[in-house]
Each structure stands twice: as structure tokens, then as C-alpha cells.
Amino acid sequence: MSDLPFGFGPADRDPQRRDEGGGGQDPADPFGFGALFGGAGGGSPEDLLGKMPLFAELQKLMTWSGGPVNWDLARQGAISQLAAGHQPTSAAEQGQVAEALRLADLWLDQVTELPSGIERTVAWSRVDWLEQTLPAWGALVDPLAERVVAAMTSALPAEAAQMAGPLSGVMGRMGGVMFGAQVGQALGKLADEVVTSTDVGLPLAPAGTAALVPQNVDAFRAGLDRPAEEVRLFLALREAAHHRLFAHVPWLRQQLTDAVHAYARGIHVDADAIQRGLEDAMGGMEGGFDPQDPDKLQQLLGSGVLEPAETPEQKAALRRLETLLALVEGWVDVVVAEAAGERLPGHGALAETMRRRRASGGPAEQTFATLVGLELRPRRLRDAAAVWGAMAAQHGSEARDRLWSHPDLLPSADDLDEPLDFVGRQGRRSDSDDEFDRLTAGLDLPGDDGTTGTPGDDAAGGDGPEAPREG
Known part of the structure; x- marks a missing residue:
């Protein structure tokens, strides 16, 4: 987990800069959030926002009511x-990308049973990537x-919680701004690095x-x-391979999303641990903790004691997400190597x-480490690739893809x-399936009528398991 998920904590940790302009409390900014926008501690939030050349319309954004992140x-x-x-992008680049993806699909047809998942091809600028993937990021x-x-709010000291009550609407909008600013920074950096639409391992x-x-x-x-072509x-082979999985494995997209959301559902606050951490943090403050002092409140928020501890549910969700992403990437590595x-x-x-890009912390690792605390381990990717490669070598590509x-x-x-x-x-299972098919040949078992049921399925009212013994 990052020390300050989604930017909770002071925007400027330099005491000298925070002290410039006076240390008095601004009644219009009781929690010192003006520092988030480059303010020096004086003036109203409106005045501070007006000084930001990059966010000239930020005052309109403060009315955001579309969710916890101000997108x-x-x-x-x-x-x-x-x-x-x-x-x-130029017309020439559009043509080059279309041709590369077309040829990649032709090569992949020879190494996998999964058909093409590409309906249209595009060459994106960095801004195009951002615009086109924002809806997927929002869902995640x-x-x-x-x-x-919710976890951070429930962990606030009683004094701060009482102060926050009358200003809950303002704090909610401020939270949206805080999240929006950090997510925007992360996505802007990511847009500088991604080479395809699936570079982070997700269908964005x-x-x-x-x-x-x-x-x-x-x-x-x-x-x-190496030649540009x-x-x-x-890279077109990798992109086309990802699309085959996401288009023809109908549950894959939802499983990845569910794993991220399962991590979110696991976030909760250990009140006792938070209380002990708060007592230590506030006791260590020079002059004690004063809820009326915005610097002291920001110091408390930035101490890390309010960060929710990772729960067993979260660890299980991250393990599942990490494994699934490794399986996707491992399969792509193997089929691309065969096609190339x-x-x-x-x-x-x-x-x-x-x-090497992945091992040194490429886009996927950086993004997930920031957003969900996930660090992709290259060892898992190598192991996943070993599974797919061995499956194809021992049982064929059709058995590999059937998994x-x-x-x-x-x-x-x-x-x-x-x-x-x-x-x-898998080899022993395949042999067992072949023997079962031989023994039950000609029997009217569940699933033989073209449905998705399998022989012996309980959906047939219990009759299925008896059929093999009668044969």
C-alpha cells in the first residue's frame, strides 16, 4: 500500500513553505485544505483557486456531485x-497501426483457437488514450x-469529527477534488508511457x-x-492477443473488475489500532494536538495512522487479481512468441x-501500486507463462486455450x-474424460442435447450421476 492512498495528507510537507504568509487560521479554510491548491495559508479558497493558471475553472469543479472522485x-x-x-496522430500513423494489427491477427490465427477480438483499429495520441479510457478508470x-x-472519516478524532459535521458537504467536495487531483496526475503520467490500450493488463x-x-x-x-515496423x-501482436481473450472469454473482464471491487469492500478501520496510533501521533506533537490548528490536523492526516490496515479479505482479493493478471500476461507472452x-x-x-520494463515497475505495476496496493511480481508472470507453454507442448494449443x-x-x-x-x-483429466466418453457413448446424458450442462450435472435432478453406472 502507498503511505498516503489517494493523496490523503498535506499537499506540501515543507514546514517553511507552510509557514509563509502567517500561521493564523483562515475561518473560510478551517482544515487548511488551501495548501492543496498551492496556497500559502491566507485568503479564501476562491482567492486561491483564482491564482491557479492550470485550473481556471476549478471553482465550477467544486460543485461536483458525480461521485467520490472529481473526474x-x-x-x-x-x-x-x-x-x-x-x-x-497522422493519417500515415493510422494506416501503419491498422496494417500492423491486421497482420498480427493473421499470425495469431495460426497459434490459437480463439478468434480475433478486434472490430476497429485506431492510432491514439496520449490525450486520446486518456479520453477513451476514463470511463473504465471511473468504474475501477x-x-x-x-x-x-468512509474509512478515513470514521477514523477522525472526535474533535475533528465534530468540527467536520457542519461542513460535511464541503468536505465531500474537497475529497472529490483531492482524489481527482491525484488520479489525474497518475493518469497523466501513465499516458506518457502506455504503448497499447491493454498495456496495464486490463481492457480499458x-x-x-x-x-x-x-x-x-x-x-x-x-x-x-530495431526497425520501427x-x-x-x-506490440500489435500483444494488443491483438489481449483482445482475443477479452472478447471471447466472457467472464474475464468482470472477474478482473470484481477482484478490484472486492479489495475495496475489504477496507475497514480497526478502531483500537487507529486510537492507539492517534494517541501516539497526537502525543508526539509539540504542544499537543489542537483541532483548531490546521497545521496540526494536516500533520495528523499525513502521519499515516488513519490509513486503513490491509485486511485478510483485501489480501485474498489482491492475490486473486495478481494471479488473474499474471495468467493473462503469461498467455499473451506465449502466443505472441509462437506467432512471431x-x-x-x-x-x-x-x-x-x-x-525488464515490467520488472522495473512499468505502467501496470505503478498504476496498481498507487490505486489498489498491488505490485505485480515478475515471478508470477514467468510461472504463468510456464503453465501455458507446457500446456501447449504436452497437450496442444486447443487444450491450453480450453482452460x-x-x-x-x-x-x-x-x-x-x-x-x-x-x-x-490436466493430462490425467483429459485421459479420464476420454474414457468417460467411451463408456457413455450413445447414452442420453445431460449436455448431449447441445446445452451447456455436462454429464453427471446435478441440474438433471440427480439422474445424471446414475447413468454411467447403468452403462
Whole structure:
């Protein structure tokens, strides 16, 4: 977990800067939130907002009522961060991306049973990526922000809670601004790095839309000494492979989202631990804790004692999310390697660059570490790739891809510890299924009529399990 999730704590921790302009309390800003907007402690929030050239319309954003994160502010902040280096895409880049994705799909057809998931191809600028993925980020982040706000509010000292009561509406809007500012900063940084719409391992683009970000593809290629066409095609293979999974594994998108939301539901406050931490923090303040002193309140918020402790439910959700993301990335690595084969001479170097990028904290790790405390471990990705590679080698690509037909068939986190044991069990299961099919040939069992039921399913009123014994 980050020390200050979603930016809770003072915006400026430099005491000298906080003290400039006087230490008196501003009645219009009793909690010192003006520091969030670059204020020096004096003047009304309206005056402070008026001094911000990047957020000239921030006063309108203070009326936000669309949820726990002010997404108007997040968007505006991220775009202002991207403005200096923004490069719109050209018609030539659109054509190059479309051709690369078309060829990638043709190559993937030869190595996987899953059909293409691409309905349209686009070349995005960094701002395009931001605009097109914001709805997906909203669905992921809003539940987390809502739970964090509730946990932090319930953990406030009694004195602060009493003060906050009459100003709950203002504090709610301020919370939205705080979240919006931090999320916007994170997404602006992410937009500088992502090379495809699925670079963070999640389906962020509209369904069926495959995209590359040419400006970031050029940055990815820098220093690799590989032709631009080869790098573009390698990344197009990865993008097209992701889309095959997300388009034809109907439960995958929802499972990933549910894991993030399960983490959010697990956020709660250990009142005793919070109380002990508050007592220690307030006791350690010079002159004691004074709820009327905005600097003391900001010091308390920034101490970390109000951060909710990670719960067993959260740990389980993160483990499930980490495993599922590793399985997605591992499958993509394997099928891209098979599709590239001898066609891309530089595939080995490009794949190694991608592995190093992930190991050093690429976009996925940075984003999830900020938003949900998840750190993707390269070991899990290697283990997942080992499972998929061994499945194809021992049982064929069709058996490998069939594991995506139901979440219960996928390797668990424990299975990734012993990939070859898992693959061996799949072989025994396949042999058992073949023997079952031989013994029950010609019997009218549940599932033989083309439905999704399987032989022996309890849905048949209990008659299914008896049929094999009668045969």
C-alpha cells in the first residue's frame, strides 16, 4: 500500500513553505485544505483557486456531485500535464497501426483457437488514450475512493469529527477534488508511457477497439536498434492477443473488475489500532494536538495512522487479481512468441525489453501500486507463462486455450508454484474424460442435447450421476 492512498495528507510537507504568509487560521479554510491548491495559508479558497493558471475553472469543479472522485478535475489535470508534449496522430500513423494489427491477427490465427477480438483499429495520441479510457478508470477507482473516504472519516478524532459535521458537504467536495487531483496526475503520467490500450493488463478501451499510441511506441523503440515496423508489429501482436481473450472469454473482464471491487469492500478501520496510533501521533506533537490548528490536523492526516490496515479479505482479493493478471500476461507472452516465430528476428530482444520494463515497475505495476496496493511480481508472470507453454507442448494449443472456458479450470496461485504438476493433472483429466466418453457413448446424458450442462450435472435432478453406472 502507498503511505498516503489517494493523496490523503498535506499537499506540501515543507514546514517553511507552510509557514509563509502567517500561521493564523483562515475561518473560510478551517482544515487548511488551501495548501492543496498551492496556497500559502491566507485568503479564501476562491482567492486561491483564482491564482491557479492550470485550473481556471476549478471553482465550477467544486460543485461536483458525480461521485467520490472529481473526474472533471482528473481529466483537466491530466490533459494539462500532457499538453506540452502532445502530438496528434497522422493519417500515415493510422494506416501503419491498422496494417500492423491486421497482420498480427493473421499470425495469431495460426497459434490459437480463439478468434480475433478486434472490430476497429485506431492510432491514439496520449490525450486520446486518456479520453477513451476514463470511463473504465471511473468504474475501477470510484468504489475504492468511496471506501477510503468512509474509512478515513470514521477514523477522525472526535474533535475533528465534530468540527467536520457542519461542513460535511464541503468536505465531500474537497475529497472529490483531492482524489481527482491525484488520479489525474497518475493518469497523466501513465499516458506518457502506455504503448497499447491493454498495456496495464486490463481492457480499458471500448469493446472491440484495438489501439497503439505511436508517440509512446517510438519512445519504447529508442535504444533498441530495431526497425520501427518490427517494434510496431510486436506490440500489435500483444494488443491483438489481449483482445482475443477479452472478447471471447466472457467472464474475464468482470472477474478482473470484481477482484478490484472486492479489495475495496475489504477496507475497514480497526478502531483500537487507529486510537492507539492517534494517541501516539497526537502525543508526539509539540504542544499537543489542537483541532483548531490546521497545521496540526494536516500533520495528523499525513502521519499515516488513519490509513486503513490491509485486511485478510483485501489480501485474498489482491492475490486473486495478481494471479488473474499474471495468467493473462503469461498467455499473451506465449502466443505472441509462437506467432512471431521466425517472422520477427528481433522478438527475443523485444520480449526481454518488455520483461525488464515490467520488472522495473512499468505502467501496470505503478498504476496498481498507487490505486489498489498491488505490485505485480515478475515471478508470477514467468510461472504463468510456464503453465501455458507446457500446456501447449504436452497437450496442444486447443487444450491450453480450453482452460479459459471457465474460471474454475484456470491455474490457481498455488498451481503457479508448481506449474508442471498442474499441467500433468490436466493430462490425467483429459485421459479420464476420454474414457468417460467411451463408456457413455450413445447414452442420453445431460449436455448431449447441445446445452451447456455436462454429464453427471446435478441440474438433471440427480439422474445424471446414475447413468454411467447403468452403462
